[in-house]
Amino acid sequence: MDSTAAGRDRDDEGRARNARPRDGLGRPLPYGTDGVARQPEGVVRPPRETVAEAQRLLDEGKPFHAHEVFEDAWKSGPDAERELWRGLAQLAVGLTHAARGNLTGGPRLLRRGAGAVQAWAAGDGRPRPYGMDLGAVAGWARELADDVERGGTAVDAAARAPRLRG
Known part of the structure; x- marks a missing residue:
């Protein structure tokens, strides 16, 4: 990750990417601080592997990172399943916000995600x-x-954390 003269972090393709380390809830930490390893973006996993990896992250108290796993499935999976994976990503973000103390956004996202997955x-x-x-x-x-x-x-x-599999 490079930084430009303007002070914006950039990836190898020149896109703006925040390189600050993050905690388990995805909050930015000061540069130089040891943070939680980020989930790599754009990973295509089989659906059952997606569920297992997201569950592991949820169990570790890292719902922000579980959201990234669900987002990969939402973006790479079949169109017919987009709403399923997007709903699960919303649930993970809702838990993230609830854990961060966002008492309005957390419940709102949890309910929106619940509606999306209920249909499945x-x-x-x-x-x-x-x-x-x-x-x-x-x-x-x-x-x-x-x-x-x-x-x-x-x-x-x-x-x-939820139990994805009963």
């Missing part, structure tokens, strides 16, 4: 997509949104 929940005889219990995930998101609004405080991302 099994119940009409369809199998669970990639083994995920999306009905339970949607319920988790709505409950967490309510808890954040009622409690008025940030949540522990690892302690409140």
Whole structure:
């Protein structure tokens, strides 16, 4: 990552990219600080690998990074699944905001993501997509949104991580 004379970080292609290290919730840290390794962008994974990697990151309290994994699936997967992966990315960002103490945006994103994944929940005889219990995930998101609004405080991302597979 290079920095231009104007002080903006640039990637090898010259696109603006913030090179500051980040914490587990994606918040920028001062240059020179040890941060959490970033998820590489644009990785194409099989769907079950996407779910496993995102679950690992969620369990580690890194929902911002799980969002990046879901975003890769959303951008690289089949058009028919875009809303599924986008909804899961919204849930991870919602948890990120809830853990950062954003008591308005966190619940809003959790509910939006819940609506998106609820449409994919099994119940009409369809199998669970990639083994995920999306009905339970949607319920988790709505409950967490309510808890954040009622409690008025940030949540522990690892302690409140969803179980993607039932």
